[in-house]
Amino acid sequence: MVTMKDIAAEANVSRTTVSFVLSGRCEKDQKISPQVVKKVRETAEKLGYIPNDLAQGFVKGKSRVLGIISTFPDYLMPLVKGYSDEAARHGYSLRLIPLEKDDINKALMNALRARVEGVALIGVKERVREKVDRDFFLSKLPVIGLMEQAKGRTVRFNQEKSAALAVEHFVEEGYKKIFCIYDRGEYVLKRKDGYSHVMKKHHLKEFLFMDEAEENCFEKVIAGKPEAVFCGSDYLAARLLQEMSKHFLRCPEDFVVAGFGNLMLSRFTSPPLTTVEEPYYEDAVAGCRNLIHLIRTGESLPKEEVIGKLIIRESTQKNIVFNKTETDI
Amino acid sequence: MVTMKDIAAEANVSRTTVSFVLSGRCEKDQKISPQVVKKVRETAEKLGYIPNDLAQGFVKGKSRVLGIISTFPDYLMPLVKGYSDEAARHGYSLRLIPLEKDDINKALMNALRARVEGVALIGVKERVREKVDRDFFLSKLPVIGLMEQAKGRTVRFNQEKSAALAVEHFVEEGYKKIFCIYDRGEYVLKRKDGYSHVMKKHHLKEFLFMDEAEENCFEKVIAGKPEAVFCGSDYLAARLLQEMSKHFLRCPEDFVVAGFGNLMLSRFTSPPLTTVEEPYYEDAVAGCRNLIHLIRTGESLPKEEVIGKLIIRESTQKNIVFNKTETDI
DNA sequence: CTGAAAGCGCTAACAC
DNA sequence: GTGTTAGCGCTTTCAG
Numbered sequence A, B: 001m002v003t004m005k006d007i008a009a010e011a012n013v014s015r016t017t018v019s020f021v022l023s024g025r026c027e028k029d030q031k032i033s034p035q036v037v038k039k040v041r042e043t044a045e046k047l048g049y050i051p052n053d054l055a056q057g058f059v060k061g062k063s064r065v066l067g068i069i070s071t072f073p074d075y076l077m078p079l080v081k082g083y084s085d086e087a088a089r090h091g092y093s094l095r096l097i098p099l100e101k102d103d104i105n106k107a108l109m110n111a112l113r114a115r116v117e118g119v120a121l122i123g124v125k126e127r128v129r130e131k132v133d134r135d136f137f138l139s140k141l142p143v144i145g146l147m148e149q150a151k152g153r154t155v156r157f158n159q160e161k162s163a164a165l166a167v168e169h170f171v172e173e174g175y176k177k178i179f180c181i182y183d184r185g186e187y188v189l190k191r192k193d194g195y196s197h198v199m200k201k202h203h204l205k206e207f208l209f210m211d212e213a214e215e216n217c218f219e220k221v222i223a224g225k226p227e228a229v230f231c232g233s234d235y236l237a238a239r240l241l242q243e244m245s246k247h248f249l250r251c252p253e254d255f256v257v258a259g260f261g262n263l264m265l266s267r268f269t270s271p272p273l274t275t276v277e278e279p280y281y282e283d284a285v286a287g288c289r290n291l292i293h294l295i296r297t298g299e300s301l302p303k304e305e306v307i308g309k310l311i312i313r314e315s316t317q318k319n320i321v322f323n324k325t326e327t328d329i
Numbered sequence C: 001c002t003g004a005a006a007g008c009g010c011t012a013a014c015a016c
Numbered sequence D: 001g002t003g004t005t006a007g008c009g010c011t012t013t014c015a016g
Helices: A004-011 A015-022 A034-047 A053-060 A074-089 A104-113 A134-139 A159-172 A186-201 A217-223 A234-246 A280-297 A321-328 B004-011 B015-022 B034-047 B053-060 B074-089 B104-113 B134-139 B159-172 B186-201 B217-223 B234-246 B280-297 B321-328
Strands: A065-070 A093-098 A118-121 A178-182 A207-210 A228-231 A256-258 A275-277 A309-311 B065-070 B093-098 B118-121 B178-182 B207-210 B228-231 B256-258 B275-277 B309-311
Touching: A004 A015, A004 A034, A015 A034, A053 B053, A065 A074, A065 A104, A065 A280, A074 A093, A074 A280, A074 B074, A074 B093, A093 A104, A093 B074, A104 A118, A104 A134, A118 A280, A159 A178, A159 A186, A159 A228, A159 A256, A159 A275, A159 A309, A178 A186, A178 A217, A178 A234, A207 A217, A217 A234, A228 A234, A234 A256, B004 B015, B004 B034, B015 B034, B065 B074, B065 B104, B065 B280, B074 B093, B074 B280, B093 B104, B104 B118, B104 B134, B118 B280, B159 B178, B159 B186, B159 B228, B159 B256, B159 B275, B159 B309, B178 B186, B178 B217, B178 B234, B207 B217, B217 B234, B228 B234, B234 B256
Parallel strands: A065 A093, A065 A118, A178 A207, A178 A228, A228 A256, B065 B093, B065 B118, B178 B207, B178 B228, B228 B256
Antiparallel strands: A093 B093, A275 A309, B275 B309
């Protein structure tokens, strides 16, 4: 591996000069003659010099690396990518730090050892986040996704209000008998609250169905003959559509269905699902920007609240679906 | 940040001793009295010492980091996770190196600069992989996913033979009029070849439909009244199911459908899709193991061929679906 | 404008 | 058993 020393020797200059030229600071702090600059650059090129970021990071005490702590479930790829893209724009790269056996302290220790400049926890459950040792905060490592360092909640995306969008849509369309299917998911429960809130506001009766291991709540929903069903996730919505199909019921004709998440699969159900977009990617970009700001200034960016976008697809298009089908044929 | 020097001072021993104790080599190369070991450990703990992996990597010339070059599309998360999990088992961690604007050489340069010990390219198109500068190979950086360094193909997973599994299944079930829907995807084309191969073998007429921007091939498929349809991807299969639903056709009753990939969405279509599992995660684990082997020995592990597993779900269960529906109600 | 010198935190021969 | 010493590749004062 060719080093700056080699270049210095080959070009007959000192290592300092090479360092100045190659770090691009030649035209600022130090003035170096254009010939020398040229020669150094050429020699570096000729010798096939490759800067050693490890050494640079070591001596400067900063790695230009951000850590991502997660269990990396499939659906979080957009978050990882959002962080990666934004980090790249600021000259950072990403290091994946797996969260194993919920041992958040071990993961944070790995981040510390690697001397990452900041860390983001993604998709880490509240229960796990709570277990962080108090003395971790002595390290002053900037972290996104931990409550302690950001007074109040870190959330940018408001699950409740976003869920309300879908339910309000049902109300506007004139539906009264609106059901809600949910499960124990941390966020799904918040979405259920959004449903309840809207129903109360409009003095409508709530119909809550929880998806549990033992019993098939989908059967019950169908038996209940709803006009519209709001599901706390696209997964739940897709399973409801499957159940409807088994019973020879059609959506949206028999009743309309909305999901939540705008997951890939919501475009591929029959019919495609109306859903609320949870902007993972954009949230990650914002989160990464915030993290970098936190690293640079020690301050968190002001938290803007984000509400999802309702994406209307055929699963709630009761009126036009017949036309559509006919013209399609 | 507390260093080994601080510990040495506090514990009244030399930095070397501290180094030996903390790197766990105390009981091998060097014999150090238990009291000293204990004292050093305690002092380290007391002072809150955190090893500097950067310094260690720098001095040893190895970073214990693997690079992943990719554009990180959503569906490749299982691959990333597979690499991450396996890397962790060998004491490595992962660095994400984004592939931007198809500039593979820049990405490889970033890997080189970061002094990762090896690199895996995931989901990088052939067209891009071909653009690697010849002199990159001078670096001798171990890479998985580039043809040049591994004579012959790197593929472990055989797309053709795996696709054949699904088509053979159709033949066995007695279907003769078997259609195939495909698109321009690198792998999808291989799966189409798998279909063709089986059809030829059984002297059956091939019915090929390509999904192109302008025209709706799904309409044509339906109009053709197939008995069974093999789709080159789960996406294509899901879209076919959507089209069937619009036409008030039912799967599997009117005709059966199989996809490819065992993507998340294949479990959530109505009905759930029969598909061929592409073992992303397992492939990644194997790939990572291979990469580490390559790093250690300079040799690639022998390439075992892997064939997918046919996952039979309701979309091809013509006979039993009625029973099932009835007992479910 | 250029170079000498010190040091970042850690490892590893080699003495003591 | 324990300490001395010399770097790893790079940055960065501070003299020349």
